Amino acid sequence: MTASDRYSYGPYHEGPDPLAPPLDLREALSEIGREVMEGSSPRSALEELLRRGTSGMPGLEEITRRLWERRAEISRSHRLDGTLQQVRELLDRALEAERRALFPDPSDDARFAEMRLDALPSSTAGAVNELGEYPWRSETGRENYQKIRDLLGEELLESRFQGMKQALRSTTPQDVERVRQMMSDLNDLLAAHARGEDTEARFAEFMAEHGKFFPENPHDTEELIDTLAARAAAAQRMMNSMSAQQRAELNELVGQAFGDPRIAQQITDLDAKLRDLRPGQDWESARRFRGDDPLGMGEAVAAMQDLGELDELAAQLAQSYPGARLEDIDLEMLERQIGADARVDAARLAELERELRRQGLFEQAPDGSLRLTPKALRRLGEVALRDIVGKLRSRTGRRETALAGAAGEPTGASRPWQFGDTEPWDVSRTVRNAVLRSASTGSPSVTLDVADVEIAETEQRSRAVVALCVDTSWSMVQDGRWVPMKRTALALQHLISTRFRSDALELITFGRHAGTVDITELTGLEPVWEQGTNLHHALLLAERHLRRHPDAVPVVLVVTDGEPTAHLDPDGTAYFNWPPDRRTLAVTMTQVDSLARLGASISVFMLGEEPRLAAFVDLLARRSGGRVVAPDLDGLGAAVVSDYLRGRRR
Incomplete structure (x- = not known):
C-alpha cells in the first residue's frame, strides 16, 4: 500500500484554523484590567479591547479602517x-x-x-x-x-x-x-405571492423554465424576492x-x-x-462619485451593492446596537469586500470574546451589568505580581522565592518542582511518581524524570497582619497614579493569598472618608471628585484590624500623594480644610502614636515631590519607627511588596 492510498489531502473548510496561533488571554485580560482600574466598566473595557485589538491581533477599528478605504476607493475611482x-x-x-x-x-x-x-x-x-x-x-x-x-x-x-x-x-x-x-412570468409570480397565494409549485416551474437567468439559485420565492x-x-x-x-x-x-x-x-x-x-x-x-473611470449600469449597480454591503458591515463592526456580538458579523460578506485576512481577523476577535466569556472571567451582576469574576481578579493579580517580581530581580539581583513561608518549617504538603526551586525534595512522592509513570508506559525499569519531582512546602512560623491604606483622593486620578495604586494592591493581595495564606490583609481607601474594601471593589472603584485626604480615619481602621489579630506581626503600609487635609470628629463627621488645619495634623499624629504602641511601624510610599508632604511623612516615619519610600510610578508595586516582605520578617 502506497502513501497515496493511505492519505488524502484537501482544503480545510470547517471549524477554527488548526494552524492559527493560540489566543493570548493574558494580554487581553491585562488590557481589560487596566481599563477597569482606570474607571471603565468591565463591559466597556471588553468593548474597548475588541475595538483596539491586541499586539498580535488587529481590532475592529483596524478592520473598519480597511472598510472605509475600500468605500473611498469605489467612490473616488468611478463615475456613473x-x-x-x-x-x-x-x-x-x-x-x-x-x-x-x-x-x-x-x-x-x-x-x-x-x-x-x-x-x-x-x-x-x-x-x-x-x-x-x-x-x-x-x-x-x-x-x-x-x-x-x-x-x-x-x-x-x-x-x-x-x-x-x-x-x-x-x-x-x-x-x-x-x-x-421570463419577465412576464416573474411579474406574475410576484403578484401571486403578494396576494398571499401558495407559490411553491409555481416557483418550481419558474426556476425550471428560467433558472439560467438566476445564478444565485434561490430556493423559494422569498429568497428570490430578497x-x-x-x-x-x-x-x-x-x-x-x-x-x-x-x-x-x-x-x-x-x-x-x-x-x-x-x-x-x-x-x-x-x-x-x-x-x-x-x-x-x-x-x-x-x-x-467623483472618479474618472466610467461605469456601465450593471457595473454601477454592482458598485452600489458593494457600498451597501460595506455600510452593513460597518454597522456590524460598530457593535452599537443592543445585544451586539462579534458573531453577528457576516464573515463571507467581509471576505468578499476586503479580503480573506479581514475574515480571519474578525473570526479571531469573535473567538477571543467567546473564550473570555467561556473561561468565566466575566459574570452577570444583579443589575444586569458585567463584572470581573474572582478568577479574573486572580489572574490580574498574578500578572501584576509577576511584573513586580521582575522589577525586584532587576533592582536587587535576587531571584524570586517560591517559599510558602519564611522560616522553612515543613507543612506536610508538596507541589511539583518548578525551575528555580531550591527546597528539599519530597523523596517518597518523587519516587512514587516515577514508578507510576514508568509502569504506565510499560517500561521494565524505573527512570526518574524532572516531571516526577515534588518538593516539600514550608511555612512561616509567625504570621503578619497587614493594613494597606491607599489614597483615593482626586489628585491620585489627575496625576496618573490611580492605576499604579490599584495594580499594587492587586499584586499584594495575590502574593498574600497564594504565598502567605495565614497573613491577614485589609485594604483601606481614604479620601474625605476612609473605608475598607475587598479587592473586587477596589479594582472597579471609579474616580470621584472629592476633596480631602483623611489619613486619620484610615489609620483608625488600620488599628481596628491590627487589634483583631494580636498574635500577628503588624505591618501598616500607606500610599499617598498629599498631606492630611481631613480628620474624623468624635461625632463621626469628616472635617476638611486647606491648607491643613493644625487639629488635623495633631489627631493624625495621635493615631500614629497609638499604632506605634501596638508595635506597628508605618511605611509611607510618597508619590510626588511636594515639600510640605515630604516634611509630614518624614515626621510620621520618625514617630512610628517606620520609613519613607519615594518610588516612581513604575516602581510603586515593587516598593510596597518589598517593604511588606521586609516588615513581616521582623
Whole structure:
C-alpha cells in the first residue's frame, strides 16, 4: 500500500484554523484590567479591547479602517455615466457613417436625410429616440444603432439580474423574446405571492423554465424576492446618485432597450412590486462619485451593492446596537469586500470574546451589568505580581522565592518542582511518581524524570497582619497614579493569598472618608471628585484590624500623594480644610502614636515631590519607627511588596 492510498489531502473548510496561533488571554485580560482600574466598566473595557485589538491581533477599528478605504476607493475611482458615454460614442459613429454614405448621393432624398440628421436633438436620449424609425443607408450606421439598443437592453437587465450579460452574449430576437417571457412570468409570480397565494409549485416551474437567468439559485420565492429587491434597490440608489440631467437621459434611453419598449415597462412593474414587498430596503439614499473611470449600469449597480454591503458591515463592526456580538458579523460578506485576512481577523476577535466569556472571567451582576469574576481578579493579580517580581530581580539581583513561608518549617504538603526551586525534595512522592509513570508506559525499569519531582512546602512560623491604606483622593486620578495604586494592591493581595495564606490583609481607601474594601471593589472603584485626604480615619481602621489579630506581626503600609487635609470628629463627621488645619495634623499624629504602641511601624510610599508632604511623612516615619519610600510610578508595586516582605520578617 502506497502513501497515496493511505492519505488524502484537501482544503480545510470547517471549524477554527488548526494552524492559527493560540489566543493570548493574558494580554487581553491585562488590557481589560487596566481599563477597569482606570474607571471603565468591565463591559466597556471588553468593548474597548475588541475595538483596539491586541499586539498580535488587529481590532475592529483596524478592520473598519480597511472598510472605509475600500468605500473611498469605489467612490473616488468611478463615475456613473459609463452607459451614457458608450451610447454617445456608438451614436457618433453611426451618424458619421451615415453622413459618409449620404454625401456622394446628389438626390433630394439624401439632402432631406442630411437635414433630418442635422435637426436631431442635442441630447443623446432625444437623438436615439428620433432615430428609432430612421431608414439607415449605411450598414455600419445601422449596426452601431442596433448596438445601442442591445447595449441598453443588456445594461438594463444586468442592473436587475446579476450575470445577465453572460447569459446574453450574442443577443438574438429569440433571446429577447425569452427575456420578455421570463419577465412576464416573474411579474406574475410576484403578484401571486403578494396576494398571499401558495407559490411553491409555481416557483418550481419558474426556476425550471428560467433558472439560467438566476445564478444565485434561490430556493423559494422569498429568497428570490430578497435577491431581486437588493439588486433593484441598488439600481434605484444608482439613479438617485446621478445628476438630474443624467437621470433624465437614462430614463428616456431605456425605452429603446432591445428596440422593445415592453422590456422597460416590465422592469418598471418589477421594481414597483419589489418595493412593495421589501419596503425595508434602502430605496432613497444617494452616493457621490467623483472618479474618472466610467461605469456601465450593471457595473454601477454592482458598485452600489458593494457600498451597501460595506455600510452593513460597518454597522456590524460598530457593535452599537443592543445585544451586539462579534458573531453577528457576516464573515463571507467581509471576505468578499476586503479580503480573506479581514475574515480571519474578525473570526479571531469573535473567538477571543467567546473564550473570555467561556473561561468565566466575566459574570452577570444583579443589575444586569458585567463584572470581573474572582478568577479574573486572580489572574490580574498574578500578572501584576509577576511584573513586580521582575522589577525586584532587576533592582536587587535576587531571584524570586517560591517559599510558602519564611522560616522553612515543613507543612506536610508538596507541589511539583518548578525551575528555580531550591527546597528539599519530597523523596517518597518523587519516587512514587516515577514508578507510576514508568509502569504506565510499560517500561521494565524505573527512570526518574524532572516531571516526577515534588518538593516539600514550608511555612512561616509567625504570621503578619497587614493594613494597606491607599489614597483615593482626586489628585491620585489627575496625576496618573490611580492605576499604579490599584495594580499594587492587586499584586499584594495575590502574593498574600497564594504565598502567605495565614497573613491577614485589609485594604483601606481614604479620601474625605476612609473605608475598607475587598479587592473586587477596589479594582472597579471609579474616580470621584472629592476633596480631602483623611489619613486619620484610615489609620483608625488600620488599628481596628491590627487589634483583631494580636498574635500577628503588624505591618501598616500607606500610599499617598498629599498631606492630611481631613480628620474624623468624635461625632463621626469628616472635617476638611486647606491648607491643613493644625487639629488635623495633631489627631493624625495621635493615631500614629497609638499604632506605634501596638508595635506597628508605618511605611509611607510618597508619590510626588511636594515639600510640605515630604516634611509630614518624614515626621510620621520618625514617630512610628517606620520609613519613607519615594518610588516612581513604575516602581510603586515593587516598593510596597518589598517593604511588606521586609516588615513581616521582623
